[in-house]
Amino acid sequence: MAQALTVIVVRAMTRESLTTCVVVLLLTLAPPSGAGEEKRRTSFTDADLESYASRRQKEARPAPEPSPPSEPMSPAPRPVAAPEVFQPPHVVLDDLLGTLLPADKQRAESIGDGILNFYGGSLQGPIHIATRNFMDEAAFRTLVQQVYGSPVNVIGFYYTSEDEIVVGPSSERFKTLVHEMNHFLVEKIVPNPPTWLNEGLSEFFEEASLDPEGLKIRLPAWRQRSLQRWKNGGQQPNLSGILQMTPQDVLAHGEVGSYLLRALAWSIVDFLTSTESGRALFQKYLTELNARRTGSDPYTAMVMAYSGSIRQFEAEWLKHVDRRLGGT
Numbered sequence: 001m002a003q004a005l006t007v008i009v010v011r012a013m014t015r016e017s018l019t020t021c022v023v024v025l026l027l028t029l030a031p032p033s034g035a036g037e038e039k040r041r042t043s044f045t046d047a048d049l050e051s052y053a054s055r056r057q058k059e060a061r062p063a064p065e066p067s068p069p070s071e072p073m074s075p076a077p078r079p080v081a082a083p084e085v086f087q088p089p090h091v092v093l094d095d096l097l098g099t100l101l102p103a104d105k106q107r108a109e110s111i112g113d114g115i116l117n118f119y120g121g122s123l124q125g126p127i128h129i130a131t132r133n134f135m136d137e138a139a140f141r142t143l144v145q146q147v148y149g150s151p152v153n154v155i156g157f158y159y160t161s162e163d164e165i166v167v168g169p170s171s172e173r174f175k176t177l178v179h180e181m182n183h184f185l186v187e188k189i190v191p192n193p194p195t196w197l198n199e200g201l202s203e204f205f206e207e208a209s210l211d212p213e214g215l216k217i218r219l220p221a222w223r224q225r226s227l228q229r230w231k232n233g234g235q236q237p238n239l240s241g242i243l244q245m246t247p248q249d250v251l252a253h254g255e256v257g258s259y260l261l262r263a264l265a266w267s268i269v270d271f272l273t274s275t276e277s278g279r280a281l282f283q284k285y286l287t288e289l290n291a292r293r294t295g296s297d298p299y300t301a302m303v304m305a306y307s308g309s310i311r312q313f314e315a316e317w318l319k320h321v322d323r324r325l326g327g328t
């Protein structure tokens with residue numbers, strides 16, 4: 001069981017139809033700018049900085065030999081500070097089993113780059129993600145049993161203690177790859193992220209496809225049906241309960257409950273990413289979580305990030321839910 005706690009799950013084996021695309025959002029992903037990066041770097045944690053420092057050390061190229069002066073009597077050249085080079089972050093999937101199709105690998109990495117761009121520049125350079133993409137069901141189930149201590153019904157997971165993502169041979173393999181890749185990236189941007197945020201973002205980005213203008217995010221109908229049932233059933237859990245959900249909650253609520261919790265988490269992410277002010281709040285929330293160096297108090301972090309009352313936030317979100325249920 002202790003091993004199971006090291007795993008961020010997660011997607012259930014089955015789900016309702018994913019075929020209906022109701023609304024398509026386009027996330028315009030601005031290219032990184034120098035000023036933006038300066039601002040974003042204020043959200044680095046010490047762990048990020050250490051990690052970044054060690055990565056830079058490994059990637060550093062040796063400095064070239066200084067050129068001899070052309071004339072013996074020439075004055076010594078004044079030292080010139082080297083310009084700081086910003087390496088845009090980009091995802092590299094390290095295919096440990098050699099089973100990823102080249103086209104899928106490339107597409108997933110490009111979506112990963114778009115996701116990184118959305119989060120802002122707290123990471124730089126190549127982000128290597130060790131990936132085990134199982135083609136064999138029995139071998140995948142053996143690993144699930146070993147990691148969770150029981151044959152839980154998952155089709156992929158982010159194996160945090162190994163820092164790698166694991167994808168099983170389901171019909172949703174590619175979505176699962178993107179879903180777990182996002183878990184990996186979120187963990188690097190907000191260590192120990194709140195479950196609602198982590199799961200909601202992965203649910204959100206697993207629907208991403210590439211577009212010349214950015215990432216296109218589909219809004220599948222099953223999530224809206226879950227939200228409708230939630231509304232009809234008295235809206236439980238409420239916002240406070242959603243923000244404080246745990247990975248165990250997602251697993252413990254069974255298939256139906258898991259759908260609902262993931263749909264609710266997805267809906268809050270959908271709300272935050274649908275407007276300029278929502279995206280600003282999202283960034284403030286990340287900063288707040290990092291400033292507290294914990295994901296253990298996601299509700300208070302939202303209170304701190306949101307300038308109005310949390311009830312006002314809930315009311316605005318519910319209006320957004322109604323708009324989505326109305327097909328807009």
Ligand SMILES: [Zn+2]
Nearest residue numbers: 009010199202
């Ligand atoms: Zn997940």
